[in-house]
Amino acid sequence: MAFESLSDKLQQTFKTLRGKGRLTEEDVRLAMKDVRMALLEADVNYSVVKDFTSRIREQAVGSDVMNGLNPAQSVIKLVKDELVELLGGEQAELVFQPGKSLTVIMMCGLQGSGKTTTAVKIAGKLREKGKKSLLAAGDVYRPAAIDQLKINAEKLGVDVFSMGTEVSPVDIAEKAVEEAKKGEYNVLIIDTAGRLQIDDRMMEELQEIKKRIVVHQTLLAIDAMTGQEAVNVASEFDKRIGVDALVITKLDSDTRGGAVLSVRAVTGKPVVYAGTGEKLDAIELFYPDRMADRILGMGDVLSLIEKAERNIDIDEDTGRSMVSRMKKGRLNYNDYLLSMQQMKGMGGLKSILGLMPGLGTKQLTEAADQVDDRELARTEAIILSMTEAERDNPKLMNPSRKRRIAAGAGLDIAEVNRFIKKFEQGQKFMKQMPGMLRGHGNNPFGF
């Protein structure tokens, strides 16, 4: 999918606005278009996106561009902070009954959302905390669901209470509580069959369980890959049976996971665990901060940006005129030299290229990683052997000039030719921006 990460798009949107001190309504409107698209492509629910962007718009208009950041980065930061807030801010954890008394947890969710696996994983996790859990096999519908629970529980050495498939889940739950009390377990985790939130009969079953026994924590399992429907699923489950906390499953997939944001936003319930694999220990606490980055598709973009910002010392004007020459494919050897020298101090070329449309952070990092220091030194020698006029106007280059430059740099003429050819190709390449550069691992200069 032709989806660039949000930060890249925002950089693009804002490149013309660089150097502004204050965000105008128009800046923010433009930025919010990108944010909106990014969130929608990440599967954040339509209404949630709508509320979110309008809230950010209000906050952002007229606010100062944050110190050291350009407008695009300022907006990203605002968006990110707000997302983290929406995702719950702090880490949340399951709430237990005081002391050693029994805490009853009930799993619920759609078919295939990962309840059974999660139930076992949680029991394993709680054991690390010194809590003894009993698992109740309440999925009497799906063929072999009880086998699955038993086999997995056995792997972790966790006890299972089962009455087969001929008894109603309500009765199973009731008996399981008795059993858990008798056996002095600290936690009872009831696995239930997957069900659709619109299936009245099946939803009533869960209500019935909660009438018959005291459930302290009802956990809703949500597949991280869920689309727009996540909101309806979560709010229906909450409305009908009452949900206390969420578990996000299959976060090891490469979905952006906007569903997490949606369900969190509509239910206001905390996310207590995240499942990150099929192995029974693949369960983690949930980190709202990482999730926000993931939804925006920016990885550790902010820190990269910040690093680059600290290192760059090209002044604003030089940078801008360089970019404008770059776009026309009229970069000269001085520009090349400058960016190369900065490259050594890290972040230089990256930052300049970062102003270019369509160049992603990933490509930048890759490009920077490809740089060979020795080659850089040779290139520097070549440029320094040019006259001022040659550096300013690459068109002046001819065979006799090249010979002179090679001698000056102490290099073979072939090496000079190769560099100049690369440089010229880079120029051509840049003229075809932004389309060409996108997805291309090499930087335009090819070093």
Next chain:
Amino acid sequence: MGLFDRIKAGLQKTRQAVADGLGDVFIGEGDIDEDFYERLEETLIRSDMGAEASERIIDKLRDQVPENHLRRRKDAKKFLIKDITGEMQNAPDAFDFEKERSVVFVTGVNGVGKTTFCGKLAYKLTREGKKVILAAADTYRAGAAEQLSLWAERAGCDLVQGNPGADPSSVIYDAANAAMSRNADILICDTAGRLENRRNLMEELKKMDRVIDKVMPGVRRENLLVLDAVTGQNAVSQAKGFAGVTDLTGIVLTKLDGTPKGGIAVAIESELKVPVKYIGTGEQKEDLERFDAETFVKAMFADDTSEEVSEDDW
């Protein structure tokens, strides 16, 4: 009940619960204005069609409106249905494999409904008089073989399985040989769920794929990817990932009884050109339907008041 009615009934159930039927955007005598386009965009995005595909479809409609002198919202509906149907395809030979000797190879991520689909398909084909063999090549998930064997019982067909933890390719190998020696019409291979970003697991799938070709050379292949209809844009990445290891011939969209959406089918078809072939509409053995693009799209946009959208030609 015909397919259309079944989908529609399912959707109506959903709609009562969530009150945001996709057809609602066309209700009323309103004109086609900006408000309409905005609501239409919302509708399409809510169906999981994806922001990009939605934009493309709306842009097309924006061109068609003046060209065809459309004014009323309900007039736009026909065009929209046609446009979206046009993004999908119905190959006339889509189900030929059911009539021939063939191997159905079923893949997908965890929990989407692969095993259930294999069971339902086995049931359908057995009932139609075919000799079917189910291969339980999910040797990884606890209880997976037991689950499929219960389905084999329901369907009344043979099952080939291996020991838990065995190499799934060895199960496939045995099953393929059994299919040859027992002269089965159709071999249906269930596989373990795997995320498409797990390289080694995808390699494992490739190996199974090769084993089938080796033991049953020249036998018709039907490689189906199962997708949960509730999945968002990640479904596209799933489809791409699996298409990279087996030559996908079709998509199975499950759990459509729970969602009025399934717009993801449109996104996938237009991006990968792999047709949806079956839809799952419940957990019972009969809850499997052949997919028909037009029926599906019409049902998606069906609302209780519209007349022109009915089960006319099927």
